[in-house]
Amino acid sequence: MQPDRLHHIAIICSDYGRSKRFYTEVMGLEILSEVYREERQSYKLDLALGGQYLIELFSFPDPPARPTRPEARGLRHLAFGVKDLDQWVDYLNQREVDTEPIRVDEFTDRRFTFLNDPDGLPLELYEVEA
Incomplete structure (x- = not known):
């Protein structure tokens, strides 16, 4: 048994706006979806490259x-x-x-x-x- 493919990479950032700008405006990744999860005080941004889902960018309060x-x-x-x-x-x-x-x-x-x-x-x- 082996996985079929890599599904995504998850990244936790310290400054959501700054990281969102970096990955979308500088690196050119596409936004697939963006949600704010009130119960976790966390954003989740799904990013793609060439149409392929690639990165989940998360924000959490005070990550280590x-x-x-x-x-x-x-x-x-x-x-x-x-x-x-x-x-x-x-x-x-x-x-x-x-x-x-x-x-x-x-x-x-x-x-x-x-x-x-x-x-x-x-x-x-x-x-x-x-």
Whole structure:
């Protein structure tokens, strides 16, 4: 037995408005639905990339901080495939999103870089074939 596919990734943010803007306006993900759950004082935002449901963005009152980066237990990073890494780096830097120097994967010879979302969650941009 094995799962059929990855269904979604859940992210808890500290500032819902800031994270919503980052994932939708900077990263370009599409909003599928957005609800506020009064009983939990929590927003839930469902996001898609290319029509594929991908991320659940949650807000909760005073969530604990991530212990360390990136070697903390749990999610190490979230990676997005991009066709033109240089264009993405320029795009993000123009929007005051810092990126690490571009590296090359020693096994695949593909280029990649890291950046942080508004809460410091490590995100990777991995160059894929055009």
